[in-house]
Each structure stands twice: as C-alpha cells, then as structure tokens.
Amino acid sequence: MKILLLEDNKKLNETITKRLKMKGYNLLTFTDGAQAFEAVSDGFSCFILDINVPNIDGIKILKKIREYYPTLPVIIISASVELDVIKQAYDFGCNDFLKKPFFIDELEIKIEKLCKIQNDEIFFDENCCFDFKSSVIKMNDKEIRLTKKEKLLMNLFLTKKNQVISYESIENYVWEGNFASLESIRSLIRRVRKVIDKEYIQTVVDTGYIFKSN
Missing domain, CATH: 1.10.10.10 (Winged helix-like DNA-binding domain superfamily/Winged helix DNA-binding domain)
Structure with missing residues (x-):
C-alpha cells in the first residue's frame, strides 16, 4: 500500500517512515507542502498530513486530495488544539485527527482501520x-x-x-x-x-x- 507522508519535523518524519516501512508499507515522504501538493495525484492509498508545513499548508493539500480521491483515507497529524483548525480539517474531508505528540502505534492502528488492510x-x-x-x-x-x-x-x-x-x-x-x-x-x-x-x-x-x- 502506497502512503504519502507530509511532516516537516525531520526526526518525526524519519521515525514514522521507519516504523511504517517495517510494516511493509510503501511511503513517499515530504517535509515541504509544495512538493507534497504536486505529488497528490501519484496513485496513493492513504495520506498522512501535518497542517503547519512550509509553503503550502496541509489543509490546502487536503482540499486538492479530495478533488482526486473523494473517499481515500486522510489522517491529519498536528500539534494544534484550536477547534477552528480541527473543524476545518474535518469540513474538508479528513477521516481522522491525531494530536502531537502521539505514539506511532496509534497511527498504525488508524491506518489499518481506515484502509481495512491488516496483512500483506x-x-x-x-x-x-x-x-x-x-x-x-x-x-x-x-x-x-x-x-x-x-x-x-x-x-x-x-x-x-x-x-x-x-x-x-x-x-x-x-x-x-x-x-x-x-x-x-x-x-x-x-x-x-x-x-x-x-x-x-x-x-x-x-x-x-x-x-x-x-
């Protein structure tokens, strides 16, 4: 399964990538919103997006994703606890919201639940x-x-x-x-x-x- 990960914290990006690759997922990772924005149409099964990233924020990328994929899972990961931000994410079609800091196990569970694929x-x-x-x-x-x-x-x-x-x-x-x-x-x-x-x-x-x- 091919996953797009957008997270501008390099250490967290590397940690998530390492863990999900161990699970057998195919990841394409970004720290820059503009680069992720251009890659949206590249045949993904799941998206993991931080909101506050350089150049193009995660909400704008979420909007573009929904133009291509009305139903594919999008998980927002963010340190923001502002209700307006969370509401905006859901209004534009995110499937789940994970507040930082979080355990990587939580993210794995959400991916498996949303994608309904638990085995290779x-x-x-x-x-x-x-x-x-x-x-x-x-x-x-x-x-x-x-x-x-x-x-x-x-x-x-x-x-x-x-x-x-x-x-x-x-x-x-x-x-x-x-x-x-x-x-x-x-x-x-x-x-x-x-x-x-x-x-x-x-x-x-x-x-x-x-x-x-x-």
Whole structure:
C-alpha cells in the first residue's frame, strides 16, 4: 500500500517512515507542502498530513486530495488544539485527527482501520491472494506479476472491498490524475479479470465496478 507522508519535523518524519516501512508499507515522504501538493495525484492509498508545513499548508493539500480521491483515507497529524483548525480539517474531508505528540502505534492502528488492510497478503479464497509487497497474484501455487496499472487497480479494489468504485475514481487513482477513456478502463478490467480468473469484479451499469469478496 502506497502512503504519502507530509511532516516537516525531520526526526518525526524519519521515525514514522521507519516504523511504517517495517510494516511493509510503501511511503513517499515530504517535509515541504509544495512538493507534497504536486505529488497528490501519484496513485496513493492513504495520506498522512501535518497542517503547519512550509509553503503550502496541509489543509490546502487536503482540499486538492479530495478533488482526486473523494473517499481515500486522510489522517491529519498536528500539534494544534484550536477547534477552528480541527473543524476545518474535518469540513474538508479528513477521516481522522491525531494530536502531537502521539505514539506511532496509534497511527498504525488508524491506518489499518481506515484502509481495512491488516496483512500483506489478502486472500480472495483458499487458493488465490494478492501480495501487496511483491505486487503479485498468487493462485494455485502460481505467481502472476501485475503491471503498474493492474497493481494500482487491485490496491484500490482491496481498500474498498464490496463498495462501488466509479469510473472517475478509477481514472484518478490508476491513471494518477491523467485522462483515461472508458474503453481504457474497461480494457484494464478485462485484463485483471483474466488474471484472477474469478467473478470478483462485478460491473455496476453506467457507474463503475465493485470487488466482491469476504
């Protein structure tokens, strides 16, 4: 799972990064708000944002995130206890707020809860699973490596299992903010359906798709 971390305190940034990488997460980290702002569309599954950072603050970045990803988890970490700041964060769509100082365990729990991914391998049935670390589908003792777009699509489906994913959400996430035609999206879906060889991906007419799994 790919996470964007924005924290201008270098020591805290390094501490969070080290711990989350030990958990197997893929992190892209920033200490500067302007750089994080430019990277928002780069296919993330979760965002961790400090508010008071250089150049562009976390609230403005949160607004941009919601333009690309209406539902993906955003966790705000801040030393601010001002109710107006906290209210503003929630008004613009943050999913959770963590006040500094905090235990890194608290952050891990929030990520796992919001993303609903607690293992590196997610099983669809007893013979088939997706390995987030290696980006491969494991099926009947075979390993099938996915392309970048196939991997991003599976990541999106598995963070939103049993929820309808719109064409627009797939375009924003998998194509990382670039344009994708409806036929391009359908072609990608067909490829992934062939790989997993099951009817997990169901079409929602005129809307998008839903990944059905226990």
